[in-house]
Amino acid sequence: MSHSTVPRSKAEATKPVEEPAASGDAAGPPDAPPRGKQGKRGKPSLRLRYRRDRVLLLMTLPAVALVLVFNYLPILGNVVAFQDYDPYISDNGVVSILNSPLVGLENFQRIMEDSAFWNALKNTLVLFFLQLVLFFPIPVLLALLINSVIRPRVRAVAQAILYLPHFFSWVLVIAVFQQLLGGAGIFSQLLRQNGHDGLEVMTNPDTFMFLLTAQSVWKDAGWGIIVFLAALASVSPDLYEAAAMDGAGRRRRMWHVTLPALRPVIALLLVLRVGDALTVGFEQILLQRDAVGPGASEVLDTFVWWNGVRNQDFGYAAAAGLIKGVVSLGLVLAANKVAHLMGEQGVYKK
């Protein structure tokens, strides 16, 4: 599927490995026929394709219905962003929408003038880049590390320990952090007993972003390795053997065999992550919002929650959410474009 792109680097010349990994993980739409796109020869007629694929199409129907009902239908609700929406004027959400007064772009205008929104946007972006730099590489490294462990039992135990925190709720994770690193936590008291000051990492607005990233790494980095491990498992041992035969050492094998195998997956996850850039953790931040104040902790999602659910300014919150959605769409398109330029598949193909 990736033959349409020309290898651009030496690393990519060893490409055969890449293909199974790519088609395994970056699966295209299931109903796309394998010969669906064959250069300039054109496609089979629509009717023919329908007849050939109708069973497949039928199989996608339930999923499509779910997506329509739960993802597309609610999009219509975004109309409240242009209203002074009051959900209580009738007994039915749809009727309330129809009866709420339209205010045009007033909500958007207010957002543009709201310093709290710009602050939330700034925090969101800072946190995103921080997590991209500090969080994203860690699962890759962990996967390589785990992959290099030969003994299956050690490997299984290490993996289990790494996965485990993912299943803790944020409430628990934050409670543990507070007990350990809080101002009256174990470490602070140890420091005090030895004549130092206590820690202030849990309540310091200046370092809050690093705290969030550290918590995310602790909780989810282990979970993040699963995809990479799958990609690594699909690398044929023949390649390593061949490379070893040719005299490649450990490092060269990693550079020329392992990393190229991971490349498409990394690119795909990166694109997906960029598309999600403006979603940087909701529960985690909400739970600690009061510890550092909204100036340091407010991100777009908590901004929407605060204004919509707490202040009940639904139109305003919806407008902020809409802006977030549009910007995210732009980001994912841009990231995908970059992936294409780099010769990777991205999330979809043109």
Next chain:
Amino acid sequence: MTPNASTSSGPSRRSFLASTAVATAAVAGGMPLLAACGGADGSSREGTTSSKDAKDILPAFVAGSVVTPDIASKNGSAVGFTGKLDLAGLKTSVPKKLGKGGKVTVMAPFWGSPPKGDNAYYTAMNDLIGVDVAWQNQDGNTYDQKLGAVLASSDVPDVVVIPGWNMGGKIPSAITSKFADLGPYLSGDKVKEYPNLAAIPTDAWQRSIFGGKLRGLPMPASYVTNIVPYYRKDVFDEEGYDIPASADEFMALAKDATNAKAKRWACGDMKWTAFNAFGVPSGQEKPLGWIEEGGKLVYRAELEQYLEALEWTRKLFAAGVVHPDFKLGKSQATDPGTKFAAGEFLIYNNDISSWYGLTAAQATQNPDFEIWGMDIFGHDGGDPTLYATQPANIFAFVSKKASEAVVRDTLAVANVTAAPYGTKEFMLTNYGVEGTHYSVEDGVPVKNDTGNNHVVNAYVMVASPAPTIAHPDFANIAKGQVEWQQRMGAFTRKTPFYGMQITEPSRLTSLSNDFEQLEDDIVRGHKKIGDMQQAVSDWKSKGGDKLRDWYRKILDENGPAAG
């Protein structure tokens, strides 16, 4: 019943939006936001006073005569009962079942884990009332989130309990549009059909007027501040500390008592007490924050003493005498009460109910533990200036769609739950069934495990008697609480909008939503006092001054609250 309430709010809101001159809109009679304003006839508001309008709506007051309290109410305090419980001598305040056997669903906030619907307590209550009450208990801590969704749906339970602190945003408009006018059942002498409801103080009923109609069944509260500065009396006695009588004395004591190495700090976040000590109007509810100074309405955040209180609290944090976990604010994973009991800090402020709550919780495992409330000091060592809080803050509402039978049954429930201390109905409501939920030893009712699991906060949310404090197991605490209220009540003033149910225009009210967060940022050292001054001047220009005019208009039309 009140078709005008919702229709009149529609156009007014539009006219509000159309014009940025909010004051003008309000003057034009655009917003029926004041409780006492007749919703049915907008023009009749002109020249009428709230008390006159309310007179037609409010239920008559007939003091209960079934039981006499040991300590009568004074200076706005609750009534107190300090004697032993005489089980055989319990009075009956509801001689005949008023319920007609219908089914009533009630949604209410619940702190704790709710018992199963068919437990012995609910069954006994329903038998006594003659109504089949089906509870939909929701977690009290996240009630506001649930509430919004339920009120926006078509599936509103027959009765919904809403605490005042959950009435943010558009909830007041939902109350007006979704809930029934109880006036036809309760106004004037009609209430006499329900004697326990007739004994609820008029202040509390006045607060229950929403959108010009009597819609709420109140849980009356003492208007004396509910924030008590608690201290560990046992530790104070042992160490020989004196109770501080001024802001400076407090600071000196705090520095003396802190020993961080030994995991002991002097106090928690004392912001609420600081506001009281420095004479800042109550922050319990926005309308209470307005006072008249030199004929001008001023909001609490504009006052010099507000900044002084914040500065003093900031100094406490900066001096390292505050337990570090209070910097986490609401993000604390563990309850401050536990750390207080463990002696990690010696002073903190909390609701007056903690006085008894912590005492009872610690009595068996921590016999030395003694919590007591200190009198609020004036910051300069003189008498404090305190401001009244609202005389009712939790209300039960009946759905507009409910039939008359359901309304009557709900009132039957309320008439039982509002029974005064010393009656059979009160004992069942608050303690459950004798033998099943509690036993009486030496005149002290003690709940067993079943009682602690079943008899929590359900029925008490529907309506309550006049504020009552009675703890037969810790009579000295009941006495302490009532006397504290009486002493503090002597320094308590009522502000112009005391007791009124006021809904600010939503656009203007949200402007001051961020003050509380900013206060916390300042006292914890993340922001400067200057940031607050900036925020206040922004608030003024963005709509605070308009809000001032809006309140002035209400005051001119209705006069200040009685008392």
